[in-house]
Amino acid sequence: MATQIIPEKTLCLVIHGRVQGVYFRDSMRREAQRLGVAGWVRNRIDGAVEAAVQGDPAAVDAIVRWAHRGPQFAQVERVEIDPHEGSYACFDIIM
Numbered sequence: 600m601a602t603q604i605i606p607e608k609t610l611c612l613v614i615h616g617r618v619q620g621v622y623f624r625d626s627m628r629r630e631a632q633r634l635g636v637a638g639w640v641r642n643r644i645d646g647a648v649e650a651a652v653q654g655d656p657a658a659v660d661a662i663v664r665w666a667h668r669g670p671q672f673a674q675v676e677r678v679e680i681d682p683h684e685g686s687y688a689c690f691d692i693i694m
Contacts, residue, residue, distance in 0.1 A: 609638075609653040611683035614666050616676035618648045624692045626670035627662070634658040637687035641694065653687050 614623070624640045627650060631638065636658050638651040652662050669675050 607653055608656040608659040609651065609683045609685060610659060610663065611681045612650045612652060612663065612666050613643070613679040614648045614650070614669065614675055615646075615678070616669075617672075617674040618669060619646055621672040622670050623648050623673055627666065628690050628692055630665050631662055631690035634661050636662050637690050638685075639687070639691045639693045641692065651683050651685060651687065653683075653685065 619642050627640045636652050636654040638653050640648060640650040643649050652659050666678050667675055
């Protein structure tokens with residue numbers, strides 16, 4: 600019986616609301632590592648947080664659900680989700 604290979608899912612997220620100054624990036628990095636998701640997260644000059652997430656589709660869906668609420672003190676208003684390209688080996692916070 601052949602093993603079915605599930606392709607990785609890669610998305611770009613832009614998270615709007617009170618998402619800077621609330622440990623969003625570090626919390627997202629820890630959640631991504633827990634889920635086995637690769638990619639990156641960074642603050643944007645407009646006050647949003649942007650992230651690329653890649654991995655097993657179920658894990659990527661889980662990090663997207665997490666991004667809609669964020670860490671304890673975040674107040675997420677909306678999350679823009681778009682397909683993304685790239686290849687990532689780990690999850691990093693970038694400046």
